[in-house]
Amino acid sequence: MKKSSRRKFILTSAAGSVALAVNAKSLNMKSKQIAHHVFFWLKNTGSVEDRDKLVEGVKTLSKIPEIKELQVGIVADTQKRDVVDASWAVSELMFFDTLADQANYQSHPIHQEFIKNYSGLWSKVVVYDIQQV
Template identity: 30%
Template sequence: MKKIILIVVLLTASFSCREEKAASDFDPAFVHSVYIWLKNPDSAEDRAAFEASMDRFMEHSLYAKTKFLGTPPKATREIVDDSYTYNLIVTFASAEDQDRYQTEKAHLDFIEESNHLWDKIVIYDALGLPSE
């Protein structure tokens, strides 16, 4: 019984540390939100190719700090747009780092590998408000 309690305590501590690290990794200085519509969103092969290329990009980007890739949940309100296939959120320490990211090898390789897979991309960039 003591072993089970110890395991539960260790697992809880491990998850708490991960949550704290993830929250502290988010840099609100410059947020780059990308919405991607694949040409063939129902194609498992296209999704696998896109995700593999995205994984390589996120692993090798020198400037992107927070790197989040998600898919839309089924919208339950009319105001929510769930028509896209993927959402990428990347944060940068500065607008200058975001400019550098645009020409870095990892980003350019991703575009070259994957641009034939998407039909549309919409990007929203935002600068974080100064903290008080």
């Protein structure tokens, strides 16, 4: 192997190793991400107006900087099966980088304002906090 070809091979291999290490670190960081999934049941069951007002309120939470992603949804009109719970009305799915970020979200003024302004709309809330692996 020529000297220049060998040097190029070594440099390419080194760059590839660094890229793999960085990618592995990114994957490891992502695996520690926290998902916060909340389901709301309306006091006024079946009220489209209340549902839409709650959706509007949930979307205000996207202004909280610790939230990396926010998805807001309503019950999908999918096939009815025994394993599908379609009794809720609105859902929010949030992602945080760390447990500390999720804890900061809980006490954030925008979240507290959301609870104050919209809690009159729901009769029940269920939360699933998930740490990705």
